[in-house]
Amino acid sequence: MDQQLLDKYWNGETSLLEEQDILNEMAKSSGRDSLYFKMIAEARKQKSSLKIEDIKTYNIQTATPQPRMMVLPVYRWVASAAAVLLFAIAALGLWNYTHQQTKPDIMADSFDDPQKAYEEVRDALAFVSSKLNKSQSEALINIKKAGTYAEMFK
Amino acid sequence: MLRCLNKINSFTFIQTNIMKSLFLSLLTLLITSVSVSAQEDAITKYFSKYIDDTTFTSVYISPKMFNMVSKVEIKDMDPEVQQVIASMKGLRILHTEKNTLKYYQEALKAINTNEYEVLLTARDKGENVRFMVKESGDIVQELLMIVGGDKDFALMSFIGNIDLKKIGKLAEALNIDNLGYLKDLDQKK
Numbered sequence: 401m402d403q404q405l406l407d408k409y410w411n412g413e414t415s416l417l418e419e420q421d422i423l424n425e426m427a428k429s430s431g432r433d434s435l436y437f438k439m440i441a442e443a444r445k446q447k448s449s450l451k452i453e454d455i456k457t458y459n460i461q462t463a464t465p466q467p468r469m470m471v472l473p474v475y476r477w478v479a480s481a482a483a484v485l486l487f488a489i490a491a492l493g494l495w496n497y498t499h500q501q502t503k504p505d506i507m508a509d510s511f512d513d514p515q516k517a518y519e520e521v522r523d524a525l526a527f528v529s530s531k532l533n534k535s536q537s538e539a540l541i542n543i544k545k546a547g548t549y550a551e552m553f554k
Numbered sequence: 555m556l557r558c559l560n561k562i563n564s565f566t567f568i569q570t571n572i573m574k575s576l577f578l579s580l581l582t583l584l585i586t587s588v589s590v591s592a593q594e595d596a597i598t599k600y601f602s603k604y605i606d607d608t609t610f611t612s613v614y615i616s617p618k619m620f621n622m623v624s625k626v627e628i629k630d631m632d633p634e635v636q637q638v639i640a641s642m643k644g645l646r647i648l649h650t651e652k653n654t655l656k657y658y659q660e661a662l663k664a665i666n667t668n669e670y671e672v673l674l675t676a677r678d679k680g681e682n683v684r685f686m687v688k689e690s691g692d693i694v695q696e697l698l699m700i701v702g703g704d705k706d707f708a709l710m711s712f713i714g715n716i717d718l719k720k721i722g723k724l725a726e727a728l729n730i731d732n733l734g735y736l737k738d739l740d741q742k743k
Contacts, residue, residue: 527735535676
């Protein structure tokens with residue numbers, strides 16, 4: 401094996417012809433590096449069906465986003481109709497619910513006669529008024545009491 | 555062909571946008587209406603719970619009746635009372651003599667303290683009296699009185715623009731203290 405030629409190969413200075421010579425020679429020999437060159441020779445024999453164009457188109461395909469899936473217009477309408485239906489049902493349910501709630505709140509008037517109603521209101525007001533005054537004066541007494549206690553602990 | 559496709563695309567885009575906003579607005583509408591109905595005041599619920607209970611004496615005077623009272627000529631109308639009634643819109647009273655303390659506690663729990671503010675609390679011979687008000691701004695919109703003792707439980711709600719000073723002066727003006735009102739209420743029924 402021409403060591404000079406081999407050195408030239410490792411330096412990457414060989415021509416294609418010289419490389420072919422090395423490969424041919426190494427196929428026969430079984431010395432150092434021969435396994436490496438046999439592998440290269442084997443790799444050269446294998447051919448890919450892929451062309452540069454194929455790779456280019458693949459790259460373009462992956463780079464450009466996929467067009468959005470078209471939804472059939474019929475499905476679009478069905479979807480919106482379903483949404484509207486859902487809201488209609490929800491609104492109906494809500495209306496029913498609130499209606500049901502407000503029903504017992506409409507209480508019957510206790511009086512039909514304004515005169516009697518007036519008397520009732522007057523009595524109720526008088527009651528509240530007196531209670532209010534009583535509570536108020538009591539609260540005042542309590543405040544005074546609290547004041548005297550506060551004085552005691554001064 | 556491509557242009558046509560583009561048009562369709564933009565059309566559907568606008569459509570979905572409209573749908574989205576429609577959906578959102580409907581959703582907010584739904585939520586607000588739910589929350590509004592949820593805000594129904596506790597006292598109304600409390601009243602409607604016991605209004606048909608035979609152990610309770612109840613009085614309800616509607617805004618309509620208040621309207622009539624202020625329009626129709628009434629015998630022996632006290633001017634002080636008239637002033638108060640003119641700004642009132644409703645009166646609700648519940649009274650019972652059974653399980654009084656239990657109902658008292660229940661009523662206190664049912665009241666939303668965010669809505670009602672305690673005005674006064676007093677205890678007199680084992681009887682608790684609590685005044686609460688619902689205000690908007692400085693105006694009292696509802697005066698609530700809760701009485702709870704061994705003998706009586708009463709809940710009184712005065713709705714309208716309530717002037718507490720005027721109400722305080724009423725007892726003096728009418729020259730009656732009317733502390734036996736609750737007893738009379740039961741006898742009338």
